[in-house]
Amino acid sequence: MNKVLVLGAGQLARMMELAGTPLNLDVKAFDVRSHKVVQPISPEHEYGDLAQGIANADVITAEFEHVAHDTLAECEQSGKLFPSSNAIKIGGDRRLEKALLESAQAANAKHCFVNNKAEFDAAIEKLSLPIIFKSALEGYDGKGQWRLKDKSDAEAVWLDMAQFLAEAKETQGIVAEQMVPFDREVSLVGVRRKNGDIAVYPLTENHHTQGILSVSVAAPVNEALQKQAGKVFKALTEELNYVGVLAIEFFQVGEQLLVNEIAPRVHNSGHWTQQGADTCQFENHLRAICDLPLGSTALVRPTAMINIIGEDSVANDVLAIPSVTMHWYNKGKRAGRKMGHINVSADNKQELAQRLLAIAELLPKAGFPELHDFAVEYLAKQK
Amino acid sequence: MNKVLVLGAGQLARMMELAGTPLNLDVKAFDVRSHKVVQPISPEHEYGDLAQGIANADVITAEFEHVAHDTLAECEQSGKLFPSSNAIKIGGDRRLEKALLESAQAANAKHCFVNNKAEFDAAIEKLSLPIIFKSALEGYDGKGQWRLKDKSDAEAVWLDMAQFLAEAKETQGIVAEQMVPFDREVSLVGVRRKNGDIAVYPLTENHHTQGILSVSVAAPVNEALQKQAGKVFKALTEELNYVGVLAIEFFQVGEQLLVNEIAPRVHNSGHWTQQGADTCQFENHLRAICDLPLGSTALVRPTAMINIIGEDSVANDVLAIPSVTMHWYNKGKRAGRKMGHINVSADNKQELAQRLLAIAELLPKAGFPELHDFAVEYLAKQK
Structure with a gap:
């Protein structure tokens, strides 16, 4: 059994444990606040400090890019860290990020x-x-x-x-x-294995509210755009000799994609893959860092993800809408905090739009201020 | 957060924890051998004895029907046990089972x-x-x-x-x-909520090897058969005032379904629902016993489940076949023991048959003696 240590013990580590357990991976997480290794879904269980965590792990990865540099150095020294500390740091420093975009010739503002x-x-x-x-x-x-x-x-x-x-x-x-007068924001989540194999998910359309992602929609996309994004993913990950899942956020301006930012990790705009793709981003990240064959990233059916921000419950009736799956993170309620997400799928975009609207009608406007308007607009576009 | 106690700490409790965690359910299990309450996916974590488990739980259920009757009585007394001890016992005593089939007028041998x-x-x-x-x-x-x-x-x-x-x-x-000269064995997995709501999955075709389920296939089915099975499910669960998932194994003889046996729990022939249905059987069981709206049981796409029996690893190349998901149970290797299962999906039955064959070609004949022949025959039937 492969033992995986995740730097950071938040929802991304939690979802890695949920995806890794059926693969017989033992996923633990290093909580950067308590400096303890914990079990992500039951963080009351502790497993020592960072040094013990590193010693016990076969593979180490990160769920966020703002890991202290001495922690990254300690992990990298073990030879078990994927992606590299270099790649992780790029996600945490816009100067390094811009330098990477330039060297990989990725269009950006x-x-x-x-x-x-x-x-x-x-x-x-x-x-x-x-x-x-x-x-x-x-x-x-x-x-x-x-x-x-x-x-x-x-x-x-x-x-x-x-x-x-x-x-x-x-x-x-x-x-x-x-500032770019963009038409919409899209992101590409993809994965690269040590041997250079790459698989990318379909481009996802993202809607932000007050700077926080509120809705992502994955549906069959324009092939030319998908190809353009895939080329950027290949260039960036090859430049970094990257291993694992990486997300790229783009501004779409006409038919051109400009990189906004990159995240060297599983990403909120890829949560829809838990229900909408052949293999979810969490499993594919684990497969890549454990050097297992990548799973297919094909879209199974149109799927949307709605972030639950600052709310710790939703009406039970939401569960009665077909193909709704709840994903709670078991976090204490706090304004502006990502508490969970809802995935919803459908056989086609119009049905998806209808289900989104049905969900929006059950959720409070205060917690989901732009969801209803988004759903109405999205539905109108399908007609 | 709802706290669920499962009687039995095997793979079914484990998969209930995996399905329940995103719903913010806290799933623990009572290990009937050690008499300790444990965390199903990390059974080294103990939470006291049965009495403590009952006191801490909001809802109690069972992953198998051979629970000691005094344990069932102790749970039932708390008012938290779903399904009832009566229903659980029926799965463990063929005399009670036959009596139920007669009183519900369900055709059987x-x-x-x-x-x-x-x-x-x-x-x-x-x-x-x-x-x-x-x-x-x-x-x-x-x-x-x-x-x-x-x-x-x-x-x-x-x-x-x-x-x-x-x-x-x-x-x-x-x-x-x-003994019935049946054409094939099929099963129906369904779920019933306290308020009487019922949802059933599509009929699943099952193949047994030496008395143990080896392959289940779910694909669009004959509507008349599905209706026949659904009527039996309704009759049996209403007779029992059943709450939760229940599985019915049938012999198909021509166009008639004869009940072979019933299992008052999530069932091996429903594992395909983890990838192939809108909502998996584990989540639907938890929804039902927690009195939440049932999830849609619609087939997303044709899906097969292959049991891994007595083997604790398979070739990594299996993971490279599109839409393959591994489900290991983290159990010690033992001949004849269910160690895990593989789910594989496809857009249509022919593609599913091809993927089944590709998997069979990577697995050892000793561990999967009839899988290759099954896949060849299943593929031939699609042509």
């Missing part, structure tokens, strides 16, 4: 780096307004993003940004990006 | 009860040869079944059976059944 006032001014010269400034490393307290629409606001934006940079503990920086 | 020599002789008079004699309660050491094909063997069969009865500790008995 026009951008430049800002570390001081001179570079800030240069960015405004080089890029057209509006510009979005994002901290290179994770922000804090909701800080770390600034939008500049009007040149007259530049001074105020810079002052705030300068203070943010001055207060940063790490070698923080800013990436300035020309 | 001609039969009578045998407790002594006079009744044995009467059975041979009443039923035509060949006759199969089955112990009413579970046999032991593989004993408990006798076939009588030729009247001249009657004396020898009776002597053996008389010794078996004399040695039995419980109030053992024998059911004599006229």
Whole structure:
């Protein structure tokens, strides 16, 4: 039996345990807050510290990209970490991410780096307004993003940004990006095995509410777009000699896909694969890091995923809608927190839209502010 | 969160935990050998004895029908046991089972009860040869079944059976059944909620090897047969005021279905539902006993289940066949033991047959003696 240690003990580790158990994989997780190894679905069971976790594991992986660098180094030294610490770090630093996109020649928004006032001014010269400034490393307290629409606001934006940079503990920086007037957001989740085998899922259409993913829909897609996304996936993962699942978020502008960001891990926009694909992303990630043959990523039928944010229950009647599957994460209720998701499938897009609407009608507007409108629009598009 | 206690800590409890965790159900199991409550997927974690398990649970159910009667009584007294002890016992005593079939007017093979020599002789008079004699309660050491094909063997069969009865500790008995020259074996898995709602899965075709289920195939079925089976399910479960999943094994003789036996629980011939149905049998059982709306039992696509018996690994290449999902039970290797199963799906029956054949070609003949022939025949039937 292969023993897998996941860095991070949240819902992604939990779903890896659920997918790995039938494969006879023993999945444990390192909780980065308590510094204990735990069982993801029953975190009250502890299995020692990181060193013991590394020693006991055959393979180590991560469920998030903001793992402390010394933890990554300790894992990498064991020779068991997949993907590499390099790849994981890229997901946590927009400067590295942009450098990767450039070296792999993946189309993305026009951008430049800002570390001081001179570079800030240069960015405004080089890029057209509006510009979005994002901290290179994770922000804090909701800080770390600034939008500049009007040149007259530049001074105020810079002052705030300068203070943010001055207060940063790490070698923080800013990436300035020309904002893209995109038609929609899509993402590609795919998987690569050590031997170079690659399998990608169908492109997923994503809808965000207040910056958090609220709905993802997977349905048969435009082949040209799918091919375009697949080429980017191949280029990026080969450049990284990547092993495991990786997600790429794109802006679609006309018929072109621009990479928005990449996540070196299983991804929220791939949760639909639990019901909608031949093999789910969690199982495929485990297969890849355990060096097992990849599973088919084919779409079984149109499937949508609805995030449950800040709510710890939904009306039982939702379960009465055909092909609804609930996925709760067993987390304490907190505003803005991802508490679970709902997957729903159907034989065709119109039926899927109807089921989405039926679900939306049972869920409270407060917790799912844009779901009803999304479902109505999605249904209208199928007619 | 609903807390569920399963009587029995084998693979069915394990798969209930895997299906229940995303629903935020806390599934524990009572191990009838150690008399401890454990976590099914990590049985090293113990949670006290039966009394504590009952006190901690919101709902209690069983994964097998041979639960000690005092255990059932203790659970039933708590008011939390679903299905009832009555229904569970029927699965463990062929006399009660036959009585139920008669009172629900469910067609089954001609039969009578045998407790002594006079009744044995009467059975041979009443039923035509060949006759199969089955112990009413579970046999032991593989004993408990006798076939009588030729009247001249009657004396020898009776002597053996008389010794078996004399040695039995419980109030053992024998059911004599006229053997049915059936065309095939099929089963119906269905679920009933407290309020009387019923949902049944499509009929599944089963193939046994040496008395153990080896392959089940679910594909679109003859509507008249499905209706016939559904009527039997309704009659039996209403008679029992049943709550949960129940499986009925049938002999198909021409266009008629004769009940062979019933299992008051999730059933091996329903494992294909994990990949092939809208909602799997484990989730639907949990929904029913927790009084949640039943999930759709619709077939998503043709799916087969292959039991892994006595083997603790299979070639990794099996995973490379599209839509193959492995389900290992994490049990110690032992000849004749159910160690896991493989589910495989396809868009149509011909593709399913091809995938079955591809799997059979990768598995050892010793462990899967009839699988290859079954796959070849099944493929031939699709042409």
